[in-house]
Amino acid sequence: MSVDDIRPTTIGGIKRLAKTISKQDDVPHSVGLDRASARAGFSNYTNALRTLQASTIVPSSPGFSTFISVHWRNPKTKSRGNEIIEVSLPEPIDEIIAARQYKYASGLRCFTRWASDLINCHTSTEGANSAIALACKAARTLQFMASTGLRPSSKSMPIRGDFGRNLPGRDHGSSWYDPIEKRYLFADEPYAAAVKDRQQERSAWSLRNRWEIAKPLWAGMYYPEGGSELYLISDGQKGLPLGPVLLALSRMPAPVVPENCKRVTMTDGELFRSPGELRDAEERAQKAKQKRGPQTTGNTVPYRMVMASGRRPKAKMAIATHQRVGQLLKDVISATRQRAGIVNRLASVRSELDDWVQLEYDRNALPDGVFFELYYHERNIVPDDEYGIAGRSLHIERLQEAMALIASSYPDCRPVRGLLRKLDLALQSLTSWK
Numbered sequence: 001m002s003v004d005d006i007r008p009t010t011i012g013g014i015k016r017l018a019k020t021i022s023k024q025d026d027v028p029h030s031v032g033l034d035r036a037s038a039r040a041g042f043s044n045y046t047n048a049l050r051t052l053q054a055s056t057i058v059p060s061s062p063g064f065s066t067f068i069s070v071h072w073r074n075p076k077t078k079s080r081g082n083e084i085i086e087v088s089l090p091e092p093i094d095e096i097i098a099a100r101q102y103k104y105a106s107g108l109r110c111f112t113r114w115a116s117d118l119i120n121c122h123t124s125t126e127g128a129n130s131a132i133a134l135a136c137k138a139a140r141t142l143q144f145m146a147s148t149g150l151r152p153s154s155k156s157m158p159i160r161g162d163f164g165r166n167l168p169g170r171d172h173g174s175s176w177y178d179p180i181e182k183r184y185l186f187a188d189e190p191y192a193a194a195v196k197d198r199q200q201e202r203s204a205w206s207l208r209n210r211w212e213i214a215k216p217l218w219a220g221m222y223y224p225e226g227g228s229e230l231y232l233i234s235d236g237q238k239g240l241p242l243g244p245v246l247l248a249l250s251r252m253p254a255p256v257v258p259e260n261c262k263r264v265t266m267t268d269g270e271l272f273r274s275p276g277e278l279r280d281a282e283e284r285a286q287k288a289k290q291k292r293g294p295q296t297t298g299n300t301v302p303y304r305m306v307m308a309s310g311r312r313p314k315a316k317m318a319i320a321t322h323q324r325v326g327q328l329l330k331d332v333i334s335a336t337r338q339r340a341g342i343v344n345r346l347a348s349v350r351s352e353l354d355d356w357v358q359l360e361y362d363r364n365a366l367p368d369g370v371f372f373e374l375y376y377h378e379r380n381i382v383p384d385d386e387y388g389i390a391g392r393s394l395h396i397e398r399l400q401e402a403m404a405l406i407a408s409s410y411p412d413c414r415p416v417r418g419l420l421r422k423l424d425l426a427l428q429s430l431t432s433w434k
Contacts, residue, residue, distance in 0.1 A: 008040045014048055041243020043181060048243075064089045067264065067274045068138050069114070070121040070131040071337060073387075080381050082337075083131040084264040084272055087139040087256055089146045092116060096146050105152035106174055107141030107221055110134075112340065117276030122338050132258045139256035140221040147252045148245050150176040153184060167211070167233065168202050169195040172222045176240075183240035188213075188231040189222035195229070210236040216249040225257040271333070271378060281351065282307060299413035308355045313416055316360040317409035322374050326350065328402040330378035332395045332426075335386050341429030342395075345422040350375040352419060389433050399427050 008014045014036045022032035033045035042048035066087050073080045089096065094116060102108045102119075114120040119138065125131045145151065153175035171190035177183075195202065206213045212234045220230030234240050254260065266272050285308060300311040317325075329350045336342045354375045357366065386394055403423050410416045 008036060011049060014040055014045070018045075038241075041241050041246070043183075043241050047181075047241070064092050065117060065275075066093050066139075066142065067118045067272075068111070068121075068135040069118065069272065070125060070135045072125045072127055072131040074127055078384065081128055081131070082266070082272070082380070083128055083135060084266070085132065085135045085139060085256070086262045086264055087142065089142055091146060093119065093142065096142055097151065101152055101154075104154050105141050105145075106172075107137045108152075111138055114340070115274055115277035115280050118274040120337075120340075124338070129258070132261065132263070136225075136256045136258055136261050137221065137223075139261070140224075143252060143255065144218075144221050144249075147248045148176075149180070149248075150178055150185070150245070153177040167213075168205055169198045172228065174221075178240050181240055183234075183238065185232055185234040185240040185242065185245065187221070188233055189220050189228045190231075191227050192229045193227065206233075212236050212239070212242055214242045214246055216246050218249040218252050219255050221255070224255050225259065271376060278307075281348065284348075285310070299411040300415055303355070303359050305355055305358070308352075311413075311415055312356045312359065313410040313413055315410050317357070317406070319357075319361065319366060319370070321405055321409050322353070322357050323370075325353065325402050325405050326373075326375040328398040329375065331386075332398050334378040334380070335382045335391055336388065336395060336430070338388065339429060339433055342426045342433075345426040345429070349419050349422050349426075352415075392430060392433065395430055396427060399423055399430070 008017050014033065017036040017039065018029060018032035020032075021027070021035050022029050025032070025035075027035075030045070037043075037045045037048040040048055066089050067084055068087065069082060069084045071080070071082050093113070097105070097108070099113045102111055102113070108119070110121050110123045111119045112122050121131075121134060121138075125134055155175060167188065169190050170188050171194065173189070174187045176185050176187060178185075202213060205211075214232050216230055216232060218230065220228055222228045222230075224230075232242050232245060234242050264272065299314055301314045303309060303312050329346050333343055333346050333350075357371070357374060382391075385391060403420055406416065406419055406423075
């Protein structure tokens with residue numbers, strides 16, 4: 001076997017090949033190490049050492065739960081629902097991808113960061129099965145990034161060969177960037193049947209044009225349950241070395257698909273709130289409290305609960321009024337879930353009112369059966385003429401009524417003004433919704 005044909009896969013193999021290269025090419029051993037590492041698919045010996053030594057450590061079990069939510073609506077039956085899956089990742093989603101980068105990853109393009117552990121699809125699919133499939137595709141994209149450290153590229157980088165010809169059979173391509181190496185690679189995910197008889201043609205094209213093509217052990221992001229295959233492609237001279245990426249993918253758990261995904265089951269009318277969403281709300285409340293500083297006023301009293309503290313109006317709002325305000329908020333939330341500027345603010349308002357009412361009435365005056373239905377358990381199915389922007393005028397009327405009821409039931413004070421300000425911002429978001 002020629003030295004040129006050797007492709008070491010261990011540090012020991014790289015060192016042995018480096019000695020041969022150093023003697024054969026009459027170069028220092030450090031240069032031989034870098035050249036041997038390049039044969040193994042790494043940028044240099046330091047990169048090979050870091051990657052291969054890390055691979056000998058038994059990876060810890062993924063410990064960060066991420067929730068992926070997709071709403072669906074059947075246009076024929078008018079039925080609606082929300083499918084949520086949970087995926088375990090080795091790090092939090094905010095460390096895997098920045099919010100501004102979602103639009104560049106095909107599997108995450110229709111998703112928005114909702115909380116530190118929750119992403120939400122801002123479009124609606126036509127059924128529960130398609131919603132689950134879309135959520136799984138997003139999960140696989142996160143798996144790919146978490147394992148490789150790659151980020152979606154904002155540039156559409158063409159893969160061109162001689163006479164401008166593209167890679168034969170290329171399909172469902174995506175561009176990826178390594179923020180450390182400052183280099184790119186590309187993912188090609190054609191259906192297996194489409195390239196089954198074109199492998200020699202693809203290999204010849206890559207050799208002729210100096211592109212590297214490799215098929216990882218991991219099945220891929222696009223549609224592995226439907227027969228797509230993943231190929232990694234890199235410019236042989238300027239692209240990202242494939243060795244470390246292939247190694248990282250070989251250690252990944254199986255891709256998340258509908259058959260193995262972990263679904264989150266919710267009861268009818270129950271609003272899903274992830275642990276991160278609750279935690280984020282608590283942190284925002286604490287920051288707001290610190291920013292405001294201690295307040296003393298004759299119209300308010302301090303309060304402290306397990307998950308909340310602050311000041312509230314020194315007055316009671318009638319239980320019937322609480323019921324009406326709660327119903328108005330729930331109706332708007334259930335119909336505008338895809339509009340974060342509305343839902344986030346209304347969720348904050350009802351959370352605070354939920355705290356206040358517990359302190360205004362004891363269980364004798366406000367039985368649990370009544371309390372639990374005041375501000376939560378909104379409806380899942382919304383009439384077509386109320387859903388989203390179609391019901392804008394009705395939603396505006398509901399929020400205006402809620403504001404009037406709150407303002408007339410409580411004295412003018414900073415806590416009440418804070419609620420009214422959030423409702424006003426929700427109204428602005430509703431009015432500007434295109």
